[in-house]
Amino acid sequence: MATEHEAIPAEDSALYGHELRLELLRLMLLHRLTEERVMALYRQGRISGSVYTGRGQEAVGAAAGLALGPDDVVAPLNRELGCHYARGVTPAQAFGNFLAKANGPTRGRDGNMHFGVPARGVFPLVSMLGDLCPLVVGAALAFKRRREPRVSMTFWGDGAMSVGDVHEGLNLAAVLHVPVVFVLQSNGYAYSTPTARQMLNPSMAERVTGGWGIPAETIDGTDAISSYTAIRAAVERARAGEGPQAVECISMRIDGHAAHDDGKYMDQDRRREYLERRDPIERLLARLRLDGADDDDLAAAQSSALAEVNAGLAEAESWPAPDPATLADGVYASPLG
Amino acid sequence: MATEHEAIPAEDSALYGHELRLELLRLMLLHRLTEERVMALYRQGRISGSVYTGRGQEAVGAAAGLALGPDDVVAPLNRELGCHYARGVTPAQAFGNFLAKANGPTRGRDGNMHFGVPARGVFPLVSMLGDLCPLVVGAALAFKRRREPRVSMTFWGDGAMSVGDVHEGLNLAAVLHVPVVFVLQSNGYAYSTPTARQMLNPSMAERVTGGWGIPAETIDGTDAISSYTAIRAAVERARAGEGPQAVECISMRIDGHAAHDDGKYMDQDRRREYLERRDPIERLLARLRLDGADDDDLAAAQSSALAEVNAGLAEAESWPAPDPATLADGVYASPLG
Amino acid sequence: MAESTYLEAIRAGMVDAMRDDQRVFLIGEDVGHFGGPFGVSKGLIDEFGAERVIDTPIAEEGFIGAAFGAAWVGDRPIAELQFADFISCAFDSIVTIGAKTHWRSGIALPVVIRAPYGGGVRGGPFHSSCPEGFFAGTAGLKVVCPGTVEDAYGLLRSAIEDDDPVIYFEHKGLYRRLRGEQPSPETRTPIGRAHIARSGSDVTLIAYGAMVELALRVADQSTASCEVLDLRTVWPLDREAILSSLARTSRVCVLQEASESLGVAGHVLSLIAREGFELLDAAPVLVAAPDTPVPFAPELEDFYIPSVERVEAEIAGLLGY
Amino acid sequence: MAESTYLEAIRAGMVDAMRDDQRVFLIGEDVGHFGGPFGVSKGLIDEFGAERVIDTPIAEEGFIGAAFGAAWVGDRPIAELQFADFISCAFDSIVTIGAKTHWRSGIALPVVIRAPYGGGVRGGPFHSSCPEGFFAGTAGLKVVCPGTVEDAYGLLRSAIEDDDPVIYFEHKGLYRRLRGEQPSPETRTPIGRAHIARSGSDVTLIAYGAMVELALRVADQSTASCEVLDLRTVWPLDREAILSSLARTSRVCVLQEASESLGVAGHVLSLIAREGFELLDAAPVLVAAPDTPVPFAPELEDFYIPSVERVEAEIAGLLGY
């Protein structure tokens, strides 16, 4: 079954050493395994609210996170857990948010992927799609005016592309010529709405270039290595003063929109194609095998990722629930007398 | 002096009979003469608030208004008084709004160009730039779903192009494929901000096509006849079911942003060029003369426009001021209990 | 007589209105074959087709602005938000075009904005809020919050027939929990009129939305004779109904799910302070959520949302007066 | 000692803050060489350059969102709106990111949003409004409305130094009309603290913004001893100051330029109803604009905006009690 997956092209892979490829693998595995755990906990009724997964898109978040430098900042959305991990966010922190624990990144105040870790330069997702676009443009503006060689990044999907804030942010970025990178997740659907019903020309890269004058490349979002190559290059162009950059990553949302959604409205042939032949983890594993990686090493990578996830879950489960008496703490950063 | 103005190309003009050309002339004259009166009244302190003129852009509003059919609807901005006039709005109604009279279209509740005349299918301008774009898209959606052969239209400038609502409206129009026409007024400035500081690629037509997939033509906005040809064609394409259309009209805002603004930040050479060689009224007059129009006829057109404006002002001045006792009338269309 | 949930009553209200009036259509995100995030519009597209059940791209300001445009030319659109929280994205169009157009120019804009709101569903800060207070107080808008199955239907039908923009806040927590007799197609709940859900003589409990259920539960259990006034329309307020209930009980407790300083309690208490002062034997009290966003953790949200115990304690205070 | 207008005090507040702290910059539309529609930022670009006085395209939600982003990475931006009315276009970013981020994640967002507001300038419905009420009540935001030259400077300096988002409503009508001693660079007005602008014993006039001037005029002319309480910060309210003034006078008239059901009077009266009930000898009264948009015609606007006469009539009623 795994073997059926199309291996990542050899020439791309050859650009990098084994370490980077293993790191991409590790991040994707952490992402996949965390979400599998989260779904199981959700079905057991131990996680409230809803659960959104990035299944089938793990390559993008991992590659984007690794493409950033230590002082860069990012505002991920909810299909990019691997980006959090690349920044040094821990599985315990992720589980702590899903489980609404007092020691989690939002102290139980927000749930699922709605969290950030300030110390890691990660801004917490807000649900209102589009809002994070002007936000990261502003961070990039600050870097530019302070002459700091730093870059900001955010992500959005084919659905969020329609929101007015995205237009305002893209145009500000272009006119102010700031070091920001936009990673566009073209995964076929916005909730139940296919990309073709979200925009007339489904190429977000063409739209971003034609509408706002921002250079944009389209790449295969199931290929962790070419995703890394393209996003890394965009980050470095931005850092070098070439202004805003965009990378459109084509993939498919394998699961429904969220845990409650079976996605039966989806194109099931395309879904099967991505599930059985274009799984980003399997595609990288296939490449590593063809490049002669030792099966034991690959097995070890998977079991250590699993161990890391299990340890994180165990730690998060040991944390207390938040104390209602603390609910109003921190409404203000400068409390009033 | 008038003779220095570049006549409108003969071939464009030859497409139409004398009546249409005279009607364009009449509308532009009414627009120009009304605003000259309004500025004078403002300087005398008889008009409150502020005054925005369309000087140098008269061709666009007149052409766009004439391009619409009787059942079409339009939401003009504040450089398009000629569009109101083309729809049958009277000078008395315009003056009645500037002078805040009880019989004016907003009964003194709003001022300057902030008025509409429902009976003429004209929606009242709201200041929040961008808001009118989704609005006219919705009107077009209604026409489409009711299978009525009607078109809606609005205008916006190089500044309003940056507002999120414009993005949402353009994308909705494209995806829903509705009969709407967007007339883009590229007049060089947004308040004090030149177009080049408002967007990276100053061609709004290229942006609208590249970003949203909406066909867009760029024309000379000081040429009333080619403006009419292009906008009329766009209206008929929309009516024929070809979806949203855009026409970008290049001109220059001759006056400052508003009465209080001397526009000294403007490119004075370009301003002089437009003032002395590209005045839309003078350009049409020059063409009419070259086509052998009788000077007496042209003089008559001007004096009758002046008479119409003076009569409108006199009528509006005869109207009473609004009665404060009526202030709360009409807050609700269905008043409570 | 057939039974109906609150959610089914909303769906029936849309279906009956769309059958009665060709000008009525539904517009929003995923409202078509998917039926919206809560399935409220499930099946509508099968009966009415894609021209009257219109899926849009993600653009709240855009499709609500478009709804106003369709209303301008004679339609009566229903615009559905996926969650009321996202009404912040359409705020400008609602207060600028929706609220001011008729007063400025006499153009009526009969648009109903359906906004699924409220907590108790573990939605966290962005999927649980009660934003009605952002609009209550704005001249030209009407805001309704049905708290019963009958009003879910009756207020929706009245809102669709009303010539003004009406924001219809439907409570997510009541969708399937609240059951009642299936409203008849003639059912209309007058906009602007509160309703005495329970009459009593010791204290008036003023509530709306999900708090009506809570107030009735308190009234059932209480040794005091509680009058429950269901506001139904939270803007503009039914001044007479509020003051005449106070005249009867001379004690009042205002219940609100929204945080203390949002919602409509401020308007109600401001009215009571100015016009009900002499009617009262005790200072009016308020039971509302604290002034924070809606928390996600069950331990926090259960503390956050007003409870029977908190209302009972306030009533005890009022009567011990 | 040198004199300053209200407008000059705002400009001086920006200049001094930008001199003292490199993290402070100004962003908005036409704020650079043009100096903004009212010239408030005139000259700043000459001293601080285009990297600290940043012109943007027309995108309120965009540049305010960008200001929050700059604050996230350590800057302290001042975002200028051309007219407060356009804050409706940035509503989502303010209540979603501005208000909730610190509570959710501990990231402070020190942004000051300068919003020129208020009527009497013949601006009509879209250039005269008082939108402070849309934000008063939202946890995580702070809202200030200076009513004096000293507070124009002192509240701006304090707002810039505050770690929370502060919406600073500067009154267009006071820009050049209000003159006073030029505030010293040390001047700070504490956020969250009201100020007794005039002490008195018969009645408390609670006011903010341009209504402070009106209240003082009434106090000067009145035969009654009027205490004028200038709220200065309209959200969160200074509870103690309001209640202790009521304890002294036991009569209160709330003044508000905003229409009756917007603004902050509802919050003040709600507080008074719940916590000041026993302090009062008479029902509190409100003088505010009617619940309509701001009209353009001078005849209408002069009737619309609260007047000395209306306040005097209410005071007479209160004392005739």
Ligand SMILES: Cc1ncc(C[n+]2csc(CCOP(=O)(O)OP(=O)(O)O)c2C)c(N)n1
């Ligand atoms: C402003 C706004 N409107 C609606 C929603 C509800 N919503 C959440 S995710 C989603 C679909 C987003 O699609 P896309 O941007 O393609 O991201 P994907 O889910 O495919 O990763 C919608 C409609 C929202 N969160 N914000």
Ligand SMILES: Cc1ncc(C[n+]2csc(CCOP(=O)(O)OP(=O)(O)O)c2C)c(N)n1
């Ligand atoms: C949302 C919004 N922001 C700011 C303004 C203030 N404003 C009024 S007109 C204008 C410039 C508009 O430029 P453009 O769209 O090019 O139109 P033009 O004045 O050139 O006709 C600005 C900034 C506004 N009316 N609305």
Ligand SMILES: [Mg+2]
């Ligand atoms: Mg998608």
Ligand SMILES: [Mg+2]
């Ligand atoms: Mg312009």
